[in-house]
Amino acid sequence: MYRIRRSGFYVAMLAILFLAACKEEKEGPAATTSVTVSFQHVVGSEPLQLDEVIYTSPAGDSYAVSNFKYFVSNVKLISSAGEQIYVEPESYHLIAQDGKTSFELKEVPAGTYQRLELSLGIDEELNHRIDHLGDLDPSNEMVWDWDTGYKFLTLVGTYTGQTRSGGLVFHIGGDTNYRTLALELPQPLNPRQDGSSQVLLQANVNELFQGPNLIDFDVMNSSGHGSGPSLIAENYTSGFITVLEAK
Amino acid sequence: MSRSSRTFRGTYFSCMSVQSVSRILAVAFCLVSACTPQQEPDQEPQVRILELQVPANFPEPEKVMAGYPLSEEGVELGRKLFYDTRLSGSNTISCASCHQQQLAFTDGVALNKGAAGTPLLRHSPGLANLAWMNGTFWDGGAKNLESQAFGPITAPDEMNQNLQELVSELTAVPDYVASFRLIFQDEIKPAYIARALAQFQRTLISANSRYDKYVRQEPGGKMSELELKGLTLVQQKCGSCHAGDLFTDNGYHNNGLDSDFSNHSYEGIFQGRYRITHHPADVGKFKTPTLRNVLVTAPYMHDGRFATLEEVLRHYSQGIRASPTVAAAVMQGAEGVAGIPLSVEEKQAIIAFLETLTDYEFIQNEKFSSPFN
Numbered sequence: 098m099y100r101i102r103r104s105g106f107y108v109a110m111l112a113i114l115f116l117a118a119c120k121e122e123k124e125g126p127a128a129t130t131s132v133t134v135s136f137q138h139v140v141g142s143e144p145l146q147l148d149e150v151i152y153t154s155p156a157g158d159s160y161a162v163s164n165f166k167y168f169v170s171n172v173k174l175i176s177s178a179g180e181q182i183y184v185e186p187e188s189y190h191l192i193a194q195d196g197k198t199s200f201e202l203k204e205v206p207a208g209t210y211q212r213l214e215l216s217l218g219i220d221e222e223l224n225h226r227i228d229h230l231g232d233l234d235p236s237n238e239m240v241w242d243w244d245t246g247y248k249f250l251t252l253v254g255t256y257t258g259q260t261r262s263g264g265l266v267f268h269i270g271g272d273t274n275y276r277t278l279a280l281e282l283p284q285p286l287n288p289r290q291d292g293s294s295q296v297l298l299q300a301n302v303n304e305l306f307q308g309p310n311l312i313d314f315d316v317m318n319s320s321g322h323g324s325g326p327s328l329i330a331e332n333y334t335s336g337f338i339t340v341l342e343a344k
Numbered sequence: 345m346s347r348s349s350r351t352f353r354g355t356y357f358s359c360m361s362v363q364s365v366s367r368i369l370a371v372a373f374c375l376v377s378a379c380t381p382q383q384e385p386d387q388e389p390q391v392r393i394l395e396l397q398v399p400a401n402f403p404e405p406e407k408v409m410a411g412y413p414l415s416e417e418g419v420e421l422g423r424k425l426f427y428d429t430r431l432s433g434s435n436t437i438s439c440a441s442c443h444q445q446q447l448a449f450t451d452g453v454a455l456n457k458g459a460a461g462t463p464l465l466r467h468s469p470g471l472a473n474l475a476w477m478n479g480t481f482w483d484g485g486a487k488n489l490e491s492q493a494f495g496p497i498t499a500p501d502e503m504n505q506n507l508q509e510l511v512s513e514l515t516a517v518p519d520y521v522a523s524f525r526l527i528f529q530d531e532i533k534p535a536y537i538a539r540a541l542a543q544f545q546r547t548l549i550s551a552n553s554r555y556d557k558y559v560r561q562e563p564g565g566k567m568s569e570l571e572l573k574g575l576t577l578v579q580q581k582c583g584s585c586h587a588g589d590l591f592t593d594n595g596y597h598n599n600g601l602d603s604d605f606s607n608h609s610y611e612g613i614f615q616g617r618y619r620i621t622h623h624p625a626d627v628g629k630f631k632t633p634t635l636r637n638v639l640v641t642a643p644y645m646h647d648g649r650f651a652t653l654e655e656v657l658r659h660y661s662q663g664i665r666a667s668p669t670v671a672a673a674v675m676q677g678a679e680g681v682a683g684i685p686l687s688v689e690e691k692q693a694i695i696a697f698l699e700t701l702t703d704y705e706f707i708q709n710e711k712f713s714s715p716f717n
Contacts, residue, residue, distance in 0.1 A: 228536075242491070242498060243611070244485040244486075324622075
């Protein structure tokens with residue numbers, strides 16, 4: 098009798114698993130939910146608008162932005178004691194002022210998350226080839242084809258400095274400029290079952306040009322492919338992306 | 345996961361033990377397969393997997409990345425794309441415009457003109473034994489064949505094609521759509537175009553010259569005394585770079601063509617490998633091209649500056665320009681004097697030997713020829 102009951106239990110469990118696996122996610126017993134991560138772009142305290150607005154750089158130069166894109170990758174949510182870590186699979190997002198500005202972390206387990214981790218750029222494993230799909234598709238114009246790899250961040254525009262004026266071309270890439278940011282959330286995030294949880298981030302373009310390296314466009318108005326990009330990369334590790342809200 | 349998917353690190357499960365991951369995966373697999381409608385195994389056409397035949401006198405080729413198997417169909421698709429002028433913006437230039445089979449996939453001119461009508465800045469390299477090469481372009485800037493193709497296709501002065509436009513042009517051809525579907529289980533995407541081209545390029549193996557038949561002791565492998573003398577000279581005096589039976593170390597060297605590398609225009613294109621690594625030790629270094637088929641691949645060097653083999657040998661014996669990064673191998677004179685001492689007779693023997701490296705089967709093999717003829 099006991100034996101029958103036990104095997105019956107297993108059969109029932111298997112049936113439940115089977116059905117759960119075949120059902121749509123939202124109908125099943127949802128132990129996970131989704132969290133939306135969105136980006137807002139500003140220059141100092143003003144919203145970023147492509148081409149139209151003249152901004153002032155930290156070094157006092159005037160500039161306008163015509164193209165602003167960057168890769169956010171390997172996103173994680175980490176609980177306060179670090180005991181629970183959600184790692185987004187296939188985590189590569191091209192964030193663009195005139196394109197995608199948010200993405201959804203799927204199947205985030207219930208929990209209390211205190212920290213968001215993300216990387217700017219593409220990790221070495223994927224950066225050493227460009228025949229990828231999705232946001233990494235080489236038609237996104239974020240690749241170098243003569244020196245295999247991705248442009249981690251692109252900012253193109255024009256400037257008027259104290260002594261010169263002209264184009265601004267910052268293409269930042271290279272394995273050494275792949276940087277991971279750990280962002281403390283202003284309040285713990287408990288992802289809700291209805292999937293309405295959000296983390297709102299802000300990227301401040303002016304922060305690319307200061308802290309620690311003040312960039313004077315009269316001196317440096319393009320990144321080149323040598324040590325120049327590292328100056329910007331040091332800046333985007335510090336204060337470029339901040340958390341506005343987690344709810 | 346389809347074979348065309350990217351390989352991602354399985355980080356989602358990184359906090360669990362390997363054992364529990366494998367258990368979960370096993371269960372997940374069972375459940376997923378339970379949901380999938382059962383298919384007859386032979387219902388969906390499969391590609392025929394192709395193994396590269398490694399010549400007996402060759403080392404093992406570079407590892408092809410996992411998930412990138414060669415197939416008969418993939419190679420055939422790559423061959424079509426290689427000869428298809430749709431790959432250029434003007435639909436007049438194909439890969440084969442600068443890589444012609446009868447010239448061992450070179451083009452016979454120092455600096456060819458591409459879409460912009462202006463001479464390119466580097467000479468079209470030959471394509472042979474690419475499966476043994478771990479970086480392409482004269483400076484190794486492309487880390488693998490799958491990433492290389494995007495360079496010439498999109499460069500404004502080469503083929504000047506927009507990748508999205510290329511995808512739509514190929515998608516208008518039902519045969520292409522069917523081939524990509526079969527090989528990559530997906531619609532046409534830039535990544536698959538490059539992967540198919542790379543599959544074809546890996547099959548471009550040149551290993552049937554008279555020299556090869558000689559070393560493998562096969563019929564047709566007779567070499568004269570002069571040719572054998574040339575072989576010994578090449579091994580002794582040129583073998584540190586033109587090494588082994590690939591006749592290249594696939595490395596980068598400054599062979600004394602120039603001593604001034606201060607011109608950093610065109611993102612450092614004249615500075616050689618330095619433009620990629622930014623190591624001062626790499627200034628003026630360019631990839632060693634193979635000596636195979638060298639009689640049909642004139643002109644020579646990364647900029648095609650030498651029209652004949654005689655000029656090349658004159659350079660190595662008398663024309664070396666020393667600079668801090670010049671290769672020791674071209675400083676073989678007594679007490680480090682520049683150049684490789686070579687007598688007139690030695691030069692004749694070397695050229696006689698180089699003739700035995702012409703692989704007529706390679707430059708006539710119909711499997712490598714245009715499928716559109």
